[in-house]
Amino acid sequence: MKSEHLKKFKIPNTPGVYFFQKGKEILYIGKATSLRDRVRSYFGQDPEGKSTSYGAGLIETRGPLIVKMVQEADKIKWEITDSVLEALILEAHLIKKHQPYYNTKEKDDKSFLCVVITGERMPQVLTTRLHNLKEHSGIRKYTRIAKTYGPFTNGPQLREAMKIIRKIFPYIDAQSAKRDNFEFYRQLGLTPEIGTKEAQTAYRKNISNLKLFFQGKKKKIVSNLKKEMTLYAKNKEFECANEIKKRIFALTHINDIALIKNDSLRHPMSKSGYSRIEAYDIAHMSGRNMVGVMTVVEGGEMVKSEYKKFKIRTQAGSNDVGALKEVLERRLAHREWTYPNLIVVDGGTAQVNIARKILKNISIDIPVVSVVKDDRHRARGIMGDKKLALKYEREILLANSEAHRFAVAYHKNVRGRNFLK
DSSP states (O other), rough: OOOOGGOOOOOOOEEEEEEEETTTTEEEEEEEHHHHHHHEEEEETTTOHHHHHHHHHHHHHHHHHHHHHHOOEEEEEHOOOOOOHHHHHHHHHHHHHHHHHHHTTTOGGSSSEEEEEHHHSSBBBEEEEHHHHOOOOOOOOOOOEEEEEEESSOOOHHHHHHHHHHHHHHOOOOTTEEEEEEOOHHHSSSSSOOOOOHHHHHHHHHHHHHHHHHOOHHHHHHHHHHHHHHHHHHTHHHHHHHHHHHHHHHTTTOHHHHHHHHHHHTTSSTTSOHHHHEEEEEEEEETTTEEEEEEEEETTTOGGGEEEEEESSSSOOSSSSHHHHHHHOOOHHOOTTTTOOOEESSSHHHHHHHHHHHHHHHTOOOOOOEEEEEETTTTEEEEEEEHHHHHTTTHHHHHHHHHHHHHHHHHHOOOHHHHHO
């Protein structure tokens, strides 16, 4: 399929799920904040101005496999949703149902997250990695699993989604189930009151609605809630009726700004440009207690919740390049973590070359720059793409500085613990 074929598809500018098809066969399923913008991002022009069957950024961020998929496709369909949150859930549901070739080909989904609803009298809602689910680790040994949803490819997005969902459907999870924690979570409105039989019945009804939500049946939930609200009002239980009214409003006006932001960062073809930067650094003392770190800057701001630590397992001695290689290979194996738009390494030509080699081996073309230091470890220049270095100098230096600080702090912590052994 080429870009001129898009003209016959009147793709709406709304959230939803899109399907690339070859005849009746579904090749690929994806979700979007804007169906029109996302589908267009798969198409563009080559450097000579000729139409191609893929966008220039597509091969950089998704690799040749997705380019092949677009070339094979002859049809695009879509399903509109009311919110990005619902698109996220619908995408996972449909991928699991249809198992499209290009969604599953060469993907190790063992580290992807799933949502689990337990089969207890008072069910819990848990998130766990697929490999834990298969091995039944990370979940209490004798817990019966009633429903599983997913896997979800983007862990940070799912966590944001669960925060939104929990405000609409408060539930019990592993932390709030602990006796000492329950009241705290209840006061925050994240866990419901279950002290009476009536409250327990209401909670189980709440879980039933949550299951419907993960099946993409929001209209049925709203219909059920309206019936409940009418019944409460008829019985003059106006306080209960008002609570139901609030829930209906929350369902029909889902606030998913955090997901919209995350979605645009995940797809660099959007107007946000190179807004996610990951920086890496290595710290050790003469090769001992060697560690590596990753820091994240998005939109010019540090995102400390996504910083990562790595204990170096494969290197002996002061091999900074070898340690960086290990860190990058381990990080890039986590496809459920949002990939960056720019990678920053600390060092010179050797560090840049090893990063580029690793990316080439896995067919991902993410730009790499390095921050070169003087003898006092102060930044004296940025090596790599000059345009990116000039445009994002502040963000690059911030990410690098944070990586150095974070690496030194982690190294001291590991060194201190090992000293006490």
